[in-house]
Amino acid sequence: MPTSHPPQDYEELIRIIHDRHDQMSKTYQRIAVYLTQNPNEVAVHSVNAIAERCGIHASSFVRFAQSLGYKGFKELQALFQKRLATAAPGFEARVKALETELKGAGDPTEIGFLRDLVVRDIASLQQLLDEVNPEDLALAADLLDRADIIYLIGQLRSSPVVELLRYVLTMLGKRCVLLDPGGGLATHIGRTIRKTDVLLAVSFRFYANEVVNVVEEAGQKGIDIIAISDSTLSPLARWARVLFPVPEHDYTFSRSLAAPMCLAQALVVAVAARVQHNDEDPRIPTVTGT
Known part of the structure; x- marks a missing residue:
């Protein structure tokens, strides 16, 4: 059923998309994910170009917009253009x-x-x-700094991100546990997380089932979760106290980890500043020896 009064601003549009996502058709869900992951591209490209990038016919984008109460896609696109003009000129x-x-x-x-x-x-x-939201960065660094134990989980393509986090956070003196899929114990170890701990989860499409399950169980227990994912519609988003949506772009057969790795490094530098009480020049201990 079309919305009687279409969303009048970008924030309201995204809220409605989130509310309806689970009830949408598979095609509409793909469109919703693309819109939320690529708001700047939606603002500057034609509906045909957007449809080609998404691999869905342009008419589906028009019908998606109409289901939200707009006359056509251009009315929906205008919200993305207004957001872009306000938030990111240039x-x-x-x-x-x-x-x-x-x-x-x-x-x-x-x-x-x-x-x-x-x-x-x-x-x-x-x-x-x-x-990236500066307040989210600060909150995530505070949570990591205060945690008794930092649990890390990320599988498949996300593994390098959590491996880097484990290495650097351990060098900073933080107690870290990597929920490794080896032996099938990640889910069981995840059940030992306490409310004085923090779970940092990394997952991108197509989300690893074990990562999603561990996050869901921890979220239901009220554990603080920091998530790095590709969209605010990610299954990790519902349970995350802090979510960093890092949009991915399909410009190669293997999507780049440049942005999530940079974000991970920024987090550990922020933790280093808190651990060493040195905001101006935080340093990570140098590893020496063989």
Whole structure:
């Protein structure tokens, strides 16, 4: 059923999308995820270009907008354009410059592949900087600093992020437990997390079942959860006290970890500042010896 009064601003639109997501068709769910993951791209591209990037016919985007009470997709898109003009002036120019550079490269060599990936990662990191919430960063660092034990979980492509976090947080003197899938014990170890601990979970599409299950059980117990995922519609979002949605872009067969790894490093540097009481020049202990 279409909404009688369509959302009048971006925040209301996203709230309604979240409220209705579980009742949407599979196609509409894919559209909802794309809209929430890529608000800047939605603002600056045509519906045909957006549909092509999403792999869904443009008419489905029009019907999606109409189901929310809009006459067509352009009315929905106007909310994204207003958000972009207010929150991130200059982004459209960066997008166009990025696309121009990529099209102009046309270099199907090894160094060409490297150049394309680096250019796109630069744009991804800039988007992270533009969109990350400073209050969320501060709260996450406080939670990690105060936790008796920091539990970390991330599987498949997310594994490098939690491995880095375990290494650096341990070097800072924090007690860390990695919920490794080996032996099938991650779920059982997750049940030992206490309310004085923190769970930091990392998961992207297609979300690892064990990660989702551990987060859900911990969330039901009232455990503080910090989540790094790809969308505010991620199954981790419901239970996270702090959620860092890091949109992914399908510009290669293996999605880049540049942005989530950078975010993880920022978190541990913030924890280092708290542990050492040195906000101006926090340092991580140097590992020496063999």
